[in-house]
Amino acid sequence: MDGRGPRARSARRRHGSGVARASPGQGTGRQEPHRPCGALIEPDLGRGGTSSIGVGVELNELALSIGAAPPIRSVRVTGASDDSRTVRPGDLYVALPGRRAHGLDFELEAKARGAVAALSDRASTVLPTLVVPNPRRRVGEVCARIHRFAHRDLDLYGVTGTNGKTSTTLLLGAGLAAAGDSVATMTGIGLAGPRGAEESARTTPEAATVHRTLRRFRDEGATAVALEVSSHAVTEHRVDGLRFAVMGFLNLTQDHWITTETWTVTSPRRPNCSRRTDRHALWSTSAIRTAKSWLDASIFPVGRGPRPIAMPMFAARTSSAPTSERP
Template sequence: MVAQNPDTPRELERYLRPENTAGLGFDQLCGTAGAVRTGALLNAAPQILGVSLNPQIVQPGDVFLGISGAKRHGAEFVETAVANGAVAMITDTAGLEFLGDGLSIPVAVVADVRKSAAAIAQNVYGTDQRSPKLFGVTGTNGKTTTTYMIRAILDALGEETGLIGTIEMSARGQIIPSVLTTPESTQLHGVLARMAQQDVSSVAMEVSSHSLSYGRVDSLRFAVSGYTNLTQDHLDLHGTMDEYFETKAQLFTAERSERAVVMVDDQYGQRLAERALVPTETLSLDEAHPSAYWRVTELAHSGLGHSFTLRHRDGRELRARTLLPGMFNVANGALAAVMVLASGVELDTLQRALNAGDPLSVAVPGRMQVVGESPVAVVDFAHNSDALAKALDSIRPGEQGRRIVVFGATGERDKTKRPDMGAVAARHADIVIVTDDDPHGEDPAPIREQVASGAQQVLDTERPGVQVHNIAPRAKAVEFAVSLAHANDAILVAGRGHEVSQDVAGIDVELDDRVELAKALNLHGFVTNS
């Protein structure tokens, strides 16, 4: 159930904070934040009801945090913040230069506003005193599905739950759109305070590398943090895989987490388990890691997914299944189950929840979402090489059937992965259709050509039977894929998942892969799932 459809970011902001707060005196806030009062209004002591980094979304009673941005300083827009109801401001020394003599609200200064923002929000919203139990999931792939599975398990256990992630935020079934994979720290503390008011007991949250780099999860402590995997992505932000890893590893410290569960089926997971600074349980799907605390055994097909047993090295066992396709969803389900167990739930209690509710089969929008079954037709968010390979391997065509993939690469992001994604597609599919993803400000044609070049190289040197096509726009590419398909084939439309518009030169163009795939299947006489 959707609480409401906010028309503007300022209206959305109301749902990202508690419905009411007791308020905190500005002087008291400055004392806890280490902020020094300055300016002409030293005697003004308003009650602070909220916190905002963005002058456009300030609510009445807020303290506005004037932060230095990439191009402009937030303090330049203080008058907008005041007009929207800001009653005080905290900024840095650079921000003071933009303040006129006639400013009508008191001001305080800290050395680094972004680093202070989470602690300020924590004090205003009281999340240091009352907050739901937090489950954090990080890694390149699998964060969204794992958090959905954690929430489904907790629901089956009878808890009141919340979710914060890429697709949605929810509290006890009330859903509002997410603004980021992880909101800004001020919004995150606000929404957690709102959830606490609604008696939400546990929240499953995606923790992206961006959120760690930009301090969005500062001043939070997770009951259990989980790690999925690490593959090439976001190098436009981090530069190298080692830097990407070091950012993720920040979550697994005593400051941020009480306990951890780490998948050790890649080298980064093994490194993380060795250096984690909190009690850590390890998990593996691979027989090459017999020392892992938990192992996945007795794997068997169950519908489009798998049943499996989780066996601890001390002999304890959990039996589970997921109807979601792919071994990576076995990994996601196993991680979710062990994280809930690590939070203190009894093994027998968890087993009953897994048996009764089938929580690991929860539908996740745009994540291995089955649109049709003859041919198998799936939409997935896979947008890097590793995820694409695993998604392709997970779809099973019928006898003598072919794998058909439609995908592209995002503009203004890591360009080095484009030919590699094309090569991966050509190694794992029989028909490769390269199209546009989100070009953003780039010319889409060269992006497609860079992706197709990787596929062509595999065709020339390894798999001469592979078909490679370069087709735009994306809806046309999806329809072309279905036009080539037989009932025993399998089609994967990858890269965009739940997203409903493309960013083309700054314009949002309406497009939903699930809708386009269903339309194409119907057009060519195939049956779709309702």
């Protein structure tokens, strides 16, 4: 939609979650290793057998990029994980505060599995730590840098709204593939790249998983990715650090009125998806009044024939700069 057709482009080529929960072993004198909602996929091998994690970045560079005090000893970070049980050697352990537990409660396991540093709101006792007041807000930015901004080599198409996100995302992926793109999809039922699919336990994974998976997709040869984006994904910063080529908004129904008790979750005063897109936002006709109230933009119909009713979808060109469902 930006004038670049797929044929005009060359093929471009791990937990301390904020949803931390009490482990099953609590109250029995022991704790199971921490894992938040959502399964993390294992890194695949990219082209030529090269790990999709890549060569990484110096910890001091990450510290400077987010305004954290550089640790006394810098190490090289090659990946990131917010699950202590899925940490791989070289990972940054993202240790977030939760309602019942804190990611740093599981720092020993993370270190034993190969974590070389941590990102948290307080210092780890066993790992050099990037300490920031609200680490969740920084995860996307940090992971994007660790993976050398691999998402920039991909055209990202987001789909959000209350109902119909998964189906629309999969249909969108099929359409992009038919147009000639090498397509990957990220939905609540799976993370599917050119080399196969993995299960997903969330509509939109945590930021560490999102960025690692996009890196894997890129290494596998994908040129476009269709992503299902939940409202929680935005408010919990799971898609921070990404820029969408196109964002589609389907609807806003009572499920979200009840959940949020307010429309502010998708208000333009919040960093919603419509302000994280480079070129276009698509709006269903049922949401046109909402779109007009949110966007300082021209809204025009997209459809077949003289009447857009044949394809009840509108497009709005957005001009605002950078980074809404079911959990």
